[in-house]
Amino acid sequence: MNSFILFKQSLFQLTHLHQAKKMPFWKVILYVVFLSAILALPITKQLFSIMQDIKSDGQKIASKLPDFTITDGKLKTASKTEGFIYQTNSIIFTFDPEGKRSLNDVTADSVGTAVGLGLLQDEFVVAFPKSGAADSLLGANQFEIPYSKGTLDGLNSKDLKESLDGASFPFWIKLIVFVFTLYPTFLNLIFNLLMITIGANLYSKIRLYKLRFLDCLKISTYCATLPVIASSILHFINRSFDDSFLIVFVSLVVFFFATRNETRQEPPLA
Incomplete structure (x- = not known):
């Protein structure tokens, strides 16, 4: 079992995601970074567009400058x-x-x-x-x-105009912008995953599943794949879209399906 297989199952075979509880924790953290990168893509694209607009507007302004x-x-x-x-x-x-x-x-x-x-x-x-x-x-x-x-x-005006006309954004600038957006996205996703895990753990206790809190966290992380992809797509369409509710709610629904065949404890005797 690896993250790539679980990624495919998170899209097409939701009931198999309960196997994520067997994943090493460090791989789960790497998967959270992967999901954060997906969420950061539309924000990064928006920042690139703003940077490009500023460059273009800067060239227009430079053309108006006197000596x-x-x-x-x-x-x-x-x-x-x-x-x-x-x-x-x-x-x-x-x-x-x-x-x-x-x-x-x-x-x-x-x-x-x-x-x-x-x-x-x-x-x-x-x-x-x-x-x-x-x-x-x-x-x-x-x-x-x-x-x-x-x-x-x-x-002087000549040097400024020449600099703006030949200006371009090198790869390392784009990489810095991506990392800059990835960090807060990662923290926000961690918070959402904790919210999902709390709900999933409560559901597991009610259903008498033999799942620890850490097991619920691992499974919830892979259950968040589909809503994270959906949220990223919606961000490309609507920049002001708030994805937190969608990610938490849909991930919990996926968790319910993923743990449907999970082993249950014997209910305590009255």
């Missing part, structure tokens, strides 16, 4: 160059060589899911939409990079 250079801690342009604000689907960009706008102004521009970017007179600023996600992951939703620190010294 400029950052030297001596200042954004320098031709004397009559005026600032502007340009909005795309994913970015609200501010170009302000005259010093009329501040970080707070750029932050106020950031609405919905759009990221606020600003090449201001003295600094480059980034403002993410106000949400708990940005604060929890990055510690804040707005950032400043003063030109005086020299980080952006020498940057």
